[in-house]
Amino acid sequence: MNSPWIKRYHPAPQAPTRLVFFPHAGGSATSFFAAAKALSPEVDVLAIQYPGRQDRLAERPVEDMRTLVGLITDELMxxxxxxxxxxxxxxxxxxxxxxALRLEEKGVRPLGLFASGRSAPSVPLSRRLHLVDDDALVRHLRELSGTDSQLLADESLLRMVLPALRGDYRALETHTPEPGRTLACPVVALCGDADPVVDPDDVALWERHTSASFRMRVLAGGHFFLDAHLPVVAQEVREHIAATTAR
Known part of the structure; x- marks a missing residue:
């Protein structure tokens, strides 16, 4: 099942369940390389690679959320x-x-959704980053402190990633989630207590988007708090999978 959309850095063919990682805007599948290693071999980890970056650099980013979601869902089936x-x-x-909504429509109910570093879908987006110039996008990257400083200092590398970043933001910011739709699977929300762009109160609203259980955990750190809390987050994932499969 070779696919440019799916990276499998630490295959675990005997694992009873799979976990699918979805990167941040401008991000790539390799951002979850360490997480995949931490969860293998108990969990078979897949990481989504959006077009327009790394080995898919020659492809145009998908700038429409519905199109992106449809393509990914088809690849995951x-x-x-x-x-x-x-x-x-x-x-x-x-x-x-x-x-997850699309999978449930197809009769595939996930064991759960981990929503990390993101306000609930019902919270309106106030920024329109896909419309700003390149300098403003770079300032935003520095504000988040999630992009390697060497990349920010290298003009040629930076210009290579900006089209993917802008395309991702266009997909995100021009999409309006359909109101009233809830997941049948549990949701676990994670966020950093010092995130400059995500308010924990807005993260807590994920509870409204599932008819199953909801849990939230706030960890120390900014927008990319995951980097410093990988062992804790990996354990959260293991415990959630174990508890859900037991039920």
């Missing part, structure tokens, strides 16, 4: 022979939520 847990960070949480 062959992997649904085992239960799936979805984990998104920042923009990836929004994509994972929409994919």
């Amino acid at each position: 062959p992997w649904t022979d085992r239960p799936l847990t979805l984990f998104g960070h920042s923009m990836g949480s929004s994509v994972a939520y929409e994919v």
Whole structure:
């Protein structure tokens, strides 16, 4: 099942369940390389690679959320022979939520959705970053402190990633989630207590988007708090999968 959309850095063919990671805006599948290693071999980890970056640099970013979600869902269907847990960070949480809804429409109920570093879908987006100039986008990257400083200092590399980042923001910011739709699977929301762009009160509103259980955990750190809390987050994932499969 080779696909440019799916990276499998630490395959765990004997694992009873799978986890699918969805990167942040401008991000790539490799941002979850360490997380995949931490969860293997108990969990078979897949990481989504959006077009327009790394090995897909020559492809145009998908700038429409519905199109992006449809393409990803189709790519994931062959992997649904085992239960799936979805984990998104920042923009990836929004994509994972929409994919979870689409999977449930197809009769595939995920074990759960981990929504990390993202306000609930019902919270309106106040920024329109896909419309700002390149300098403003770079300032935003520095504000988040989630992009490697060497990349920010290298003009040629920076210009290579900006089209993907802008395309991701256009997909995110021009999409209006359909009101009233809730997941049948549990939701676990994670956020940093010092995130400059995400308010924990807005993260707590994820509870409205599931008819199943909801849990929220606030960890120390900014927007990319996951980097400093990988062991804790990996354990959260393991415990959630174990408890859900036991039920």
